[in-house]
Amino acid sequence: MLNFLTLLPLLPALLFPAPVRAWSSDNHTCALSAPIYSCENTTVIQDTCCSPTEGLVLVTQFWDTYTGLESEGSVLPENSWTIHGLWPDRCDGSYGQYCDLSRQYDPYPSPNTTTGKPDGEWVPVWEGGDIVTPLLQAYGKWDLLAYMNKYWKNLNQPDWVLWQHEYSKHATCFTTFDTGYDGRPDCYGSLYANSTEAALIDYYEAAIKGFVQYPTYEWLEAEGVVPSNETSYDIAGIQKILEERSGAAPYVGCSGPNKDVLTEVWYNTHSLGRPQSGFLKPVDAIGRTTNCNTASGVWYYTRSEGSEAEE
Template sequence: MFSKKTLFTVLPVLASTSANAWASDNHTCALTKPIYSCENTTTIVDTCCTPTQGLVLVTQFWDTYTGLESEGSVLPKDSWTIHGLWPDRCDGSYGQYCDLSRQYDPSPSPNTTTGKPDGTPVPAWEGGNIITPLLQKYGKYDLLAYMENYWKSQGSPDWTFWQHEFSKHATCFSTYDVGFEGAPDCYGSLYQNSTEASIIDFLDSVIKAQVKYPTYAWLAAEGITPSNSTGYDVKQIQDVLTNASGGEPYLGCYGPTKQILSEVWYYSHSLGRPQDGNLKPIDQTTKTNCNATQPIWYYERAQGSEY
């Protein structure tokens, strides 16, 4: 079980490891011919330069409220919000919480690394918000401001969601590895602290990927806007987003008849590292769960929930 220390207690210990970087920790990816993830026919030579879980998903939410409006947490006008950037294996399966030395999720879900009872338990993080002070430490105020506006949690402070996404998903991208359990340190001795570097690198990558997929604008350009009185055909929504993005996305709906639109996942292969943002759209590998025969409701935001 890992000690539940604060990030700033943990990180100097990790920093001493990267100061003695292995001779094999040479990961200048500009010197490696990039290949598309999931399209390689041979073993990946440098997993810091091409993700081993290379089916990359750019995921977004359509929420109508945050639940914390009284605390000033509201949703951005005319925009979907960020869910995350996920690594799936090329067969559609995926890992989660792959590096427990970088576990900062206060409410791990699932609570084991496999999601099954025989998996390794994921200890709840008790060290509070580490992402906000980390971005402030390095002067990443623009990145932090963007995240505060567009990466919104529902029913909990935004930082809890950010730390969940990093701990569950980023740690399974091999290109953000920092040496846990024999993995290479992709950051090496160039950086004072590999873990801090991996966190900032991932957050920046999430934003870089998200801005490529302006879901709200794509739909609005074709007359599909939030409405409490007009429903839409799921195929109409999917066709618009497919034509705009270049690949057929997954649409997620909830409710007893799966008619309330809430999510979109865009699938891609990455040319080299996901950090570089060279994502090639592909069609969904998970079948859209929205009702195919009844109207889909793309509801307006609740009053007072949007700035």
């Protein structure tokens, strides 16, 4: 009688059937030509598998004070912000979303159309549950899964819901993660048993490569800005620290009715070749660099009791 452990190695093939046909770009390598920085090309990109057409790559992070699932063992990492995602904006700052509905694994699509408007294509709700955990386990990616469980945390929902949301909404709009949908190239080719599996793993690894290059907590702490429930901070000071440390002006986001609770940061970059390689050059955020209240201090609150891991 087969049990779950017997079936586990077969899960990827069951979840993601192998591609029916090969594409002309199959099995090509990006090592044959010198990489260029995205958004800095002077001619049309010939190989979109090797350089993203959505070349403003955003490394995005959260500062949450609780998970809402502490009773289930979900806690936040000590002395660290957490991963939000890796986003592909176009060079002018606009962006697409849910660009390949054949790879839609988001149980709570937001927005629920591809344009965020009634005229957009409806994004179907994913009802198949967690596909990321069994996929990484099947490929023996235990260290990657452990890192994601620690640093890629969701709020009031299981972590895999955020992981699959980020992949479905954002990764499918990176041309370098294309898998042959709707006439596009298959950037992974027939050497792989399944291109979608390869793209999923690639995306999560790429997001982590970006995250570790931007240690927000360490940069702020080094300048005396630490979480506090007693002391507020000047948002301009926080922006200055992060700009000087990262090399460019990020977008700093706040929540709350007065926009005075520090909650997120988006580091804008250009990618040298594929974002999967992790060679990201900081560039200034396009447009405004914060939505935070500049008339008064902002709060960088400490984690709630029992919501932070004890190292």
